[in-house]
Amino acid sequence: xxxxxxxxxxxxxxxxxxxxxxxxxxxxxxxxxxxxxxxxxxxxxxxxxxxxxxxxxxxxxxxxxxxxxxxxxxxxxxxxxxxxxxxxxxxxxxxxxxxxxxxxxxxxxxxxxxxxxxxxxxxxxxxxxxxxxxxxxxxxxxxxxxxxxxxxxxxxxxxxxxxxxxxxxxxxxxxxxxxxxxxxxxxxxxxxxxxxxxxxxxxxxxxxxxxxxxxxxxxxxxxxxxxxxxxxxxxxxxxxxxxxxxxxxxxxxxxxxxxxxxxxxxxxxxxxxxxxxxxxxxxxxxxxxxxxxxxxxxxxxxxxxxxxxxxxxxxxxxxxxxxxxxxxxxxxxxxxxxxxxxxxxxxxxxxxxxxxxxxxxxxxxxxxxxxxxxxxxxxxxxxxxxxxxxxxxxxxxxxxxxxxxxxxxxxxxxxxxxxxxxxxxxxxxxxxxxxxxxxxxxxxxxxxxxxxxxxxxxxxxxxxxxxxxxxxxxxxxxxxxxxxxxxxxxxxxxxxxxxxxxxxxxxxxxxxxxxxxxxxxxxxxxxxxxxxxxxxxxxxxxxxxxxxxxxxxxxxxxxxxxxxxxxxxxxxxxxxxxxxxxxxxxxxxxxxxxxxxxxxxxxxxxxxxxxxxxxxxxxxxxxxxxxxxxxxxxxxxxxxxxxxxxxxxxxxxxxxxxxxxxxxxxxxxxxxxxxxxxxxxx
Ligand code: MSP
Numbered sequence: 001x002x003x004x005x006x007x008x009x010x011x012x013x014x015x016x017x018x019x020x021x022x023x024x025x026x027x028x029x030x031x032x033x034x035x036x037x038x039x040x041x042x043x044x045x046x047x048x049x050x051x052x053x054x055x056x057x058x059x060x061x062x063x064x065x066x067x068x069x070x071x072x073x074x075x076x077x078x079x080x081x082x083x084x085x086x087x088x089x090x091x092x093x094x095x096x097x098x099x100x101x102x103x104x105x106x107x108x109x110x111x112x113x114x115x116x117x118x119x120x121x122x123x124x125x126x127x128x129x130x131x132x133x134x135x136x137x138x139x140x141x142x143x144x145x146x147x148x149x150x151x152x153x154x155x156x157x158x159x160x161x162x163x164x165x166x167x168x169x170x171x172x173x174x175x176x177x178x179x180x181x182x183x184x185x186x187x188x189x190x191x192x193x194x195x196x197x198x199x200x201x202x203x204x205x206x207x208x209x210x211x212x213x214x215x216x217x218x219x220x221x222x223x224x225x226x227x228x229x230x231x232x233x234x235x236x237x238x239x240x241x242x243x244x245x246x247x248x249x250x251x252x253x254x255x256x257x258x259x260x261x262x263x264x265x266x267x268x269x270x271x272x273x274x275x276x277x278x279x280x281x282x283x284x285x286x287x288x289x290x291x292x293x294x295x296x297x298x299x300x301x302x303x304x305x306x307x308x309x310x311x312x313x314x315x316x317x318x319x320x321x322x323x324x325x326x327x328x329x330x331x332x333x334x335x336x337x338x339x340x341x342x343x344x345x346x347x348x349x350x351x352x353x354x355x356x357x358x359x360x361x362x363x364x365x366x367x368x369x370x371x372x373x374x375x376x377x378x379x380x381x382x383x384x385x386x387x388x389x390x391x392x393x394x395x396x397x398x399x400x401x402x403x404x405x406x407x408x409x410x411x412x413x414x415x416x417x418x419x420x421x422x423x424x425x426x427x428x429x430x431x432x433x434x435x436x437x438x439x440x441x442x443x444x445x446x447x448x449x450x451x452x453x454x455x456x457x458x459x460x461x462x463x464x465x466x467x468x469x470x471x472x473x474x475x476x477x478x479x480x481x482x483x484x485x486x487x488x489x490x491x492x493x494x495x496x497x498x499x500x501x502x503x504x505x506x507x508x509x510x511x512x513x514x515x516x517x518x519x520x521x522x523x524x525x526x527x528x529x530x531x532x533x534x535x536x537x538x539x540x541x542x543x544x545x546x547x548x549x550x551x552x553x554x555x556x557x558x559x560x561x562x563x564x565x566x567x568x569x570x571x572x573x574x575x576x577x578x579x580x581x582x583x584x585x586x587x588x589x590x591x592x593x594x595x596x597x598x599x600x601x602x603x604x605x606x607x608x609x610x611x612x613x614x615x616x617x618x619x620x621x622x623x624x625x626x627x628x629x630x631x632x633x634x635x636x637x638x639x640x641x642x643x644x645x646x647x648x649x650x651x652x653x654x655x656x657x658x659x660x661x662x663x664x665x666x667x668x669x670x671x672x673x674x675x676x677x678x679x680x681x682x
Pocket of ligand 1: 011012013014015016022023024026027052233234235236262263264265266293294295296301302
């Protein structure tokens with residue numbers, strides 16, 4: 001028995017500093033689609049993903065949240081609606097999940113670091129430069145852009161400390177040749193950027209340890225130093241196979257990786273630092289790094305701090321996981337940036353899935369039900385001539401359509417030749433990491449099949465079943481076959497929906513395979529066809545957009561801390577100054593809204609002096625005037641008078657304020673009604 005070919009592919013491991021957003025889901029779905037495609041082709045696949053859990057950013061966030069860093073990352077990775085839950089929901093078929101806090105990984109990192117130290121590639125020196133905390137990146141003065149981090153544009157801090165360095169400079173020549181002379185890095189446009197921006201200006205040695213924080217892998221031979229997060233993170237691709245540990249034993253089987261799929265901003269780490277590390281460890285290099293583009297929102301990057309992240313949970317729950325997976329792969333050319341919008345998502349669902357694919361399946365299955373009771377007659381399948389045609393159309397050299405026939409057979413010939421050549425065209429696109437192009441090919445067939453229905457007008461043929469029955473059955477068979485081939489090739493993108501599609505057209509296990517996608521006529525002519533539920537219901541754009549807004553707002557609020565209060569002032573006030581403030585109990589005699597203001601209330605107060613005191617207060621959104629009449633409140637009465645909306649205010653009412661789920665709340669301070677008006681508060 002011959003051994004299956006191997007394929008090892010990875011996603012970047014995610015920082016669990018915040019919940020993941022649609023950009024992260026994009027990368028994982030793309031990698032999952034490729035993994036499923038390779039499995040469909042019969043490869044023995046290893047698909048790795050995970051989380052990159054060390055570093056100062058996580059340490060800081062945990063501190064702010066009042067938990068340990070491990071508790072913090074545990075919650076985002078393993079907790080409800082965390083990273084693992086999201087991948088499960090999105091039907092991600094990773095074979096392994098690595099956390100850089102896993103004990104075996106930590107041990108491997110220490111061994112990797114020691115090995116590079118022992119072979120002279122890591123040495124001790126002094127780090128003087130700039131550090132960008134959010135990016136966990138060191139920069140030299142010359143790399144900064146306008147004095148700021150070249151990756152994120154934020155401010156950088158001066159940093160100077162004793163540190164270990166990796167001799168990256170030693171590998172500059174080999175890396176330049178790797179990038180320029182091979183297909184190691186794709187798309188090719190990224191090669192230019194790496195060579196011109198990073199290698200040609202002179203590759204400097206890389207600072208690979210830190211002493212200013214502790215949340216990292218300790219350098220075991222020099223306590224106080226922790227390993228730089230990128231050395232720790234990049235190594236995951238080999239430690240997860242068992243390199244330097246006994247947890248796994250797959251290194252010889254799967255290394256070198258076939259492809260690391262990474263976002264464009266981390267191409268630098270994967271195409272310069274990672275190969276240099278592997279060269280230092282004397283290990284083979286991965287075969288490819290593919291740097292895909294970003295999903296942008298209104299033209300800009302999504303980020304938690306900008307508050308514009310899109311939640312993949314909400315989208316999956318609202319539109320279905322497969323619709324979301326499909327949209328991500330169909331709409332954005334994988335190597336370039338794309339502009340995400342909810343409108344575009346809904347449009348794609350309606351056009352491609354509901355109108356084109358959904359309609360093809362439901363029309364075909366409904367007609368087989370209506371005209372043939374759900375089972376076509378035996379003998380209506382592919383003719384010998386059609387099989388020949390399909391074989392020629394599937395041959396690699398025949399990309400064009402073969403349309404020699406005339407009459408209704410012309411339509412058959414067009415449909416069959418397009419369907420038979422589809423697998424080859426799809427494969428070309430998928431192998432070039434262009435899933436969007438593969439889908440374009442599939443949808444060309446979906447659209448051709450829908451047109452085929454209109455061209456043949458089966459409803460007219462069905463009026464004279466006796467004469468037209470065989471032609472109608474053959475036509476239905478062709479539609480089922482075209483649908484089946486589309487279903488197979490769509491499986492990596494929408495696994496759940498394609499299973500349902502196969503059940504509806506009666507495709508047996510053997511005619512759901514990669515091999516059978518290349519053989520026209522694989523479906524049994526007498527398969528049981530059932531019109532099931534609509535695979536992709538149409539989405540009402542306006543209603544869905546409104547529901548999305550509400551769901552996003554609710555999720556945003558749920559993530560905010562339940563109660564927030566302003567931090568206390570550190571600046572002290574001397575006692576005498578404080579005593580100058582005259583706080584008094586006041587009773588509300590009258591309270592009225594101020595005309596033309598939706599904020600102000602006008603209070604008439606008894607302050608114990610015998611004369612009425614008027615105070616204006618901007619609290620109309622918190623209280624109805626009538627509910628305050630008779631209450632005893634607290635006012636500071638010796639503030640200078642102030643005019644608001646043409647009215648004079650003499651003092652200020654004292655309230656307590658805080659924020660609840662992001663919303664400001666206010667409570668007037670009300671005291672015991674037994675306290676007389678004018679009583680001094682001290
Ligand atoms: N932890 C590092 C990767 C270490 S790999 C050894 C990291 N993590 S990350 O969580 O910040 O990003 C993970 C991936 O998500 C990156 O490839 C990044 O490009 C990608 N994306 C983050 N935002 C994105 C978009 N808006 N669009 C597409 N992908 C984006 O980097």
